[in-house]
Amino acid sequence: MAEGAHSPLVDALRSHDRALQRRSTSxxxxxxxxxxxxxxxPRRRRAWTHWLAAAAAVVMLLGAGSWWxxxxxxxxxxxxxxxxxxxxxxxxxxITECQRDFEERVVxxxxxxxxxLEEPGVxxxxxxRATVEPRRDGLVVxxxxxxxxxQKVQAGAAxxxxxxxxxxxxxxxxxxxxxxxxxxGEVELLEGAIRFSRTDGPAIEMEVGDRTRWAAPPETPxxxxxxxxxxxxxxxxxxxxxxxxxxxPEPAPTRAKRVDSASAEDLNATLVEVARLRERGQYHDxxxxxxxxxxxxxxxxxxxxxxxxxxxxxLEAKGATAEACEHWARHTRRFSKGQYDxxxxxxxxxxxxxxxxxxx
Amino acid sequence: xxxxxxxxxSTPADTMAEANDxxxxxxxxxxxxxxGHKDLVFRIGLRYGRGDRTWAEDLTHDVFxxxxxxxxxxxxxxxxHAWLYRVATNRCLDRLKSExxxxxxTAVAGNNVSPRGRSGPEEILLESARxxxxxQFVDALEPEWRACFYMHHVDALPQKEIAAVLGRSPSNICxxxxxxxxxxxxxxxxxxxG
Numbered sequence: 001m002a003e004g005a006h007s008p009l010v011d012a013l014r015s016h017d018r019a020l021q022r023r024s025t026s027x028x029x030x031x032x033x034x035x036x037x038x039x040x041x042p043r044r045r046r047a048w049t050h051w052l053a054a055a056a057a058v059v060m061l062l063g064a065g066s067w068w069x070x071x072x073x074x075x076x077x078x079x080x081x082x083x084x085x086x087x088x089x090x091x092x093x094x095i096t097e098c099q100r101d102f103e104e105r106v107v108x109x110x111x112x113x114x115x116x117l118e119e120p121g122v123x124x125x126x127x128x129r130a131t132v133e134p135r136r137d138g139l140v141v142x143x144x145x146x147x148x149x150x151q152k153v154q155a156g157a158a159x160x161x162x163x164x165x166x167x168x169x170x171x172x173x174x175x176x177x178x179x180x181x182x183x184x185g186e187v188e189l190l191e192g193a194i195r196f197s198r199t200d201g202p203a204i205e206m207e208v209g210d211r212t213r214w215a216a217p218p219e220t221p222x223x224x225x226x227x228x229x230x231x232x233x234x235x236x237x238x239x240x241x242x243x244x245x246x247x248x249p250e251p252a253p254t255r256a257k258r259v260d261s262a263s264a265e266d267l268n269a270t271l272v273e274v275a276r277l278r279e280r281g282q283y284h285d286x287x288x289x290x291x292x293x294x295x296x297x298x299x300x301x302x303x304x305x306x307x308x309x310x311x312x313x314x315l316e317a318k319g320a321t322a323e324a325c326e327h328w329a330r331h332t333r334r335f336s337k338g339q340y341d342x343x344x345x346x347x348x349x350x351x352x353x354x355x356x357x358x359x360x
Numbered sequence: 361x362x363x364x365x366x367x368x369x370s371t372p373a374d375t376m377a378e379a380n381d382x383x384x385x386x387x388x389x390x391x392x393x394x395x396g397h398k399d400l401v402f403r404i405g406l407r408y409g410r411g412d413r414t415w416a417e418d419l420t421h422d423v424f425x426x427x428x429x430x431x432x433x434x435x436x437x438x439x440x441h442a443w444l445y446r447v448a449t450n451r452c453l454d455r456l457k458s459e460x461x462x463x464x465x466t467a468v469a470g471n472n473v474s475p476r477g478r479s480g481p482e483e484i485l486l487e488s489a490r491x492x493x494x495x496q497f498v499d500a501l502e503p504e505w506r507a508c509f510y511m512h513h514v515d516a517l518p519q520k521e522i523a524a525v526l527g528r529s530p531s532n533i534c535x536x537x538x539x540x541x542x543x544x545x546x547x548x549x550x551x552x553x554g
Contacts, residue, residue: 007544007545007548008490008548009490009493009494009544010494010513012490012491012493013491013494013498013510013513013514014513014514015491016491016494016495017407020403020411021403023402023403023413024398025398025399025402025417025420026413026417029417029420033394033420033424034391036421036425037387037390037394037424037425040386040387041425041428041429339489
């Protein structure tokens with residue numbers, strides 16, 4: 001029996017498998033699993049719920065916990081840092097569960113801590129450790145892993161802002177997870193909606209399940225001003241025009257002039273980004289990215305076929321059946337006897353496309 | 361205001377010795393196993409689910425929640441890694457057998473199958489095309505054969521271990537692998553012939 005036959009197909013599968021091994025569960029999924037596991041098996045869930053309700057009632061009877069007021073140790077005046085009023089929930093539970101140290105405006109948390117900021121209505125929870133700085137309009141996460149829950153913001157009220165290394169998060173009544181580390185951080189949205197204003201790029205409107213990362217934070221992360229809510233421009237590879245002499249009329253003057261061939265880096269980067277967007281269910285953005293790339297560069301036939309196939313599959317994933325059918329028909333006319341013939345046929349059949357993709 | 365639920369925090373994988381601690385509740389045992397081995401199960405799900413995150417997450421959820429059914433046995437395990445590998449693999453096979461689902465080939469573009477050597481566009485396409493054909497080959501294998509293929513060619517497990525995972529005899533596994541080799545050789549010839 002051959003041991004690990006070194007065939008190109010097997011090598012390709014090994015590469016693919018190695019790529020898959022670099023992925024891990026998302027923060028949102030971990031949170032869902034935590035809840036499921038904490039609930040125990042279904043037959044025991046009812047008993048646990050009753051226990052929890054009883055425990056919660058006991059905590060409430062013991063008191064709401066201690067209050068503390070943070071102020072600038074140097075005696076903040078009008079220009080000093082704002083005060084924040086916060087309390088730790090369940091302060092009568094054993095102190096070993098939550099340890100906190102105060103350092104001027106910053107609080108270092110260790111253990112299972114729940115911190116409520118009454119104004120604005122923000123709850124911060126941490127499991128092992130975190131360093132946060134409550135502020136009048138939100139807080140700054142300096143380090144660690146926190147779960148942030150924000151009470152719905154009333155229309156017209158000032159937004160709640162959470163500062164992180166890579167920018168600031170404007171919150172609209174929402175739950176999300178932030179991780180901030182020495183090499184960077186990430187935020188994952190669990191509920192609601194947020195807008196993330198990056199220090200190194202345009203604002204990002206995030207949807208449930210979205211995850212955004214940033215590079216190593218600056219020395220002192222600052223809340224950045226909220227960016228005017230204009231739609232972020234879709235990034236397009238910057239490709240200089242190669243021909244400035246021939247004033248050939250362009251049907252779409254806003255379209256970038258195509259260069260002769262796409263660079264490998266552009267193609268690879270585009271496909272990777274498209275796949276990431278697809279993975280997050282952002283099919284519209286993935287399509288936009290792909291189409292912008294296709295329009296901005298001149299693709300060899302074989303490459304164009306790959307891009308076209310990807311476009312069709314994104315249309316399907318998006319649920320645009322009619323558009324997908326039309327696309328498959330165009331694809332087949334353009335790339336007859338191509339490498340995806342059989343697959344396109346299957347796609348069309350599965351979608352129930354009216355016209356035969358092989359016919360004209 | 362509703363207080364948000366606490367969130368599980370990634371902690372270093374606990375050893376089974378810790379999970380065997382009789383003072384731990386069943387929930388704590390399962391939670392620790394999840395923290396220590398979630399990536400293993402998730403990645404097995406990605407492998408058989410062809411990179412589909414939702415598929416892999418569903419699998420991961422089922423595997424760990426089902427641990428509650430047999431927590432006492434789980435507490436007594438010396439090697440939860442191997443046990444979870446077997447459970448996750450078989451659970452994947454069960455799902456594959458009951459589902460008829462075509463995995464998308466173009467999704468692999470985002471998995472950074474980097475071309476070796478110079479990264480010209482044709483190189484990238486060649487790699488993508490090769491991978492697509494490879495995945496087509498794997499897709500055409502019935503689920504158990506697919507598992508044999510991955511365990512043999514990718515995980516390099518000996519036949520005896522493959523047999524243990526799938527609950528079959530080593531000779532049976534040998535026969536399956538031989539048949540896979542035949543199909544693989546035929547597929548390679550097809551690729552060469554264009």
